[in-house]
Each structure stands twice: as C-alpha cells, then as structure tokens.
Amino acid sequence: MTAMQGKNEQYYKAYLTYNRISRRALLRGVFHPAEQATQIREFRLAPRPPFAAAEDLFLAACNGCGACVAACPYNLIRISGQKAMLELEYAACDLCGKCAESCSTHALHPAFKKDTQLRPHFSEHCLLKQNQFCAVCQEICPQQAISADLQLNHEVCNGCGECKLACFVSAIQLI
Ligand code: SF4
Ligand code: SF4
Known part of the structure; x- marks a missing residue:
C-alpha cells in the first residue's frame, strides 16, 4: 500500500465512522470503475461551500436537500445537479459556518477545513x-x-x- 493510499483509507474510514452515509454509497462515490486505485479525488468539480469534505466524499454525501442554501445569510449557495455549490459573485463568504451546522449528511461539517478552496x-x-x-x-x-x-x-x-x-x-x- 502506498503512503497516499494509506492516507486516503485513513481519511475515509474516519469519515465513515463520523457519518451515517452507507459504506456502499461512499464507495460508489469514491471509487471509479476506471481507476481501481483507492484514490480520493481532492480537486473540486465545482466551487463548494467552506467546510466541505474532499470532493468524492462530498459528492457521495450531499443529497441536495438545500438546508445549507436556506442557512447561508448571504445567499451564496445554490443546488446544481443535486449538489451544493458556492457562488461568490455578489457577496463574500465570512466563513460563519451556518451552512456546515445545517448539513445533516455531513457533506459539510465544522470539523472540515474552514476554506472555500x-x-x-x-x-x-x-x-x-x-x-x-x-x-x-x-x-x-x-x-x-x-x-x-x-x-x-x-x-x-x-x-x-x-x-x-x-x-x-x-x-x-x-x-
Ligand atoms: S460559511 Fe456562512 S457565509 Fe459562507 S457559505 Fe457557509 S453559511 Fe454562507
Ligand atoms: S486573498 Fe483570500 S483571504 Fe484575502 S480577500 Fe482574497 S480570497 Fe479572501
């Protein structure tokens, strides 16, 4: 096992213990048929709110419920393709964390990085x-x-x- 694989496995195991999403759903999101390697995708497919899990974990966990959209005092979040995305066109994010607090699936969580990336x-x-x-x-x-x-x-x-x-x-x- 490479150091990166070890790190990724530690990461998603910690995530699984922390979250209620099923192992099956997470693995569907994390492991791509084309890549058998246990790589967690870190780069973002779209801008995400701060406090977002690594992109693959985020995609597996976010169900597009819109709780973060309602929680953001500056209307910075919208749902696209059933996933939350951040738009900093008309206001800045003050990293207040209300989106993360509102997220019941832990796709966003206050323990994750306080950074929009x-x-x-x-x-x-x-x-x-x-x-x-x-x-x-x-x-x-x-x-x-x-x-x-x-x-x-x-x-x-x-x-x-x-x-x-x-x-x-x-x-x-x-x-
Ligand atoms: S941290 Fe606060 S301001 Fe930033 S996107 Fe989340 S709810 Fe909105
Ligand atoms: S440089 Fe970074 S932290 Fe500073 S205002 Fe711009 S986005 Fe915010």
Whole structure:
C-alpha cells in the first residue's frame, strides 16, 4: 500500500465512522470503475461551500436537500445537479459556518477545513500590472494574504472572496 493510499483509507474510514452515509454509497462515490486505485479525488468539480469534505466524499454525501442554501445569510449557495455549490459573485463568504451546522449528511461539517478552496487570480486589468498604484485588495483582505507585489499566500488565504468583490476594475477571478 502506498503512503497516499494509506492516507486516503485513513481519511475515509474516519469519515465513515463520523457519518451515517452507507459504506456502499461512499464507495460508489469514491471509487471509479476506471481507476481501481483507492484514490480520493481532492480537486473540486465545482466551487463548494467552506467546510466541505474532499470532493468524492462530498459528492457521495450531499443529497441536495438545500438546508445549507436556506442557512447561508448571504445567499451564496445554490443546488446544481443535486449538489451544493458556492457562488461568490455578489457577496463574500465570512466563513460563519451556518451552512456546515445545517448539513445533516455531513457533506459539510465544522470539523472540515474552514476554506472555500477558491483562490484569487489577477488578470492583466489589474492596475498594479499596468504600473499604476492600487492597494484595494491588499487592504481589504481579512487574512492579509496579498503582498504589495501581488504574491498570494495560498496557505493563509481562505477563499472568502472579499478581494474579488472589492476590485473595481474586476481584475480578480476566483478559481
Ligand atoms: S460559511 Fe456562512 S457565509 Fe459562507 S457559505 Fe457557509 S453559511 Fe454562507
Ligand atoms: S486573498 Fe484575502 S480577500 Fe482574497 S480570497 Fe483570500 S483571504 Fe479572501
């Protein structure tokens, strides 16, 4: 068994003990016919609310009930394809955790990472890239994750989206 497989197995065993979803449903979501390996997909098929389980576990557990949609004070969550997805178009997420608290299947759970896993990308419209002065995104970032030369501290950023909403030339995309 590779170290990664061991890590993944530990992860989903812990998840199973924590959750009421059946082992069969979880394995259906986690193991793909094409890959016999015990890999848990980490990359997101769509932006998810913070506190989401790893993508495969999330897909297996989320039943699209909409409790998180109703719980979010900023209407940031919608259901697409019977799964919750996050949209930070008109407001930022303050990571309040109400979505995670409302989730009965534990697809979202307060014990999971307090992070939307989205990160800002700066386009050529950014004034700094045009040798003009601007510090709007740096100043608004609650995590102080953006440096004066637009380097992002990926570990410190939690994907809240404040920078994207503050940028008045729409130079920031969250990916
Ligand atoms: S953490 Fe709070 S603001 Fe963010 S998506 Fe969940 S309910 Fe909405
Ligand atoms: S850089 Fe700061 S403001 Fe932008 S998403 Fe990350 S934490 Fe939020």
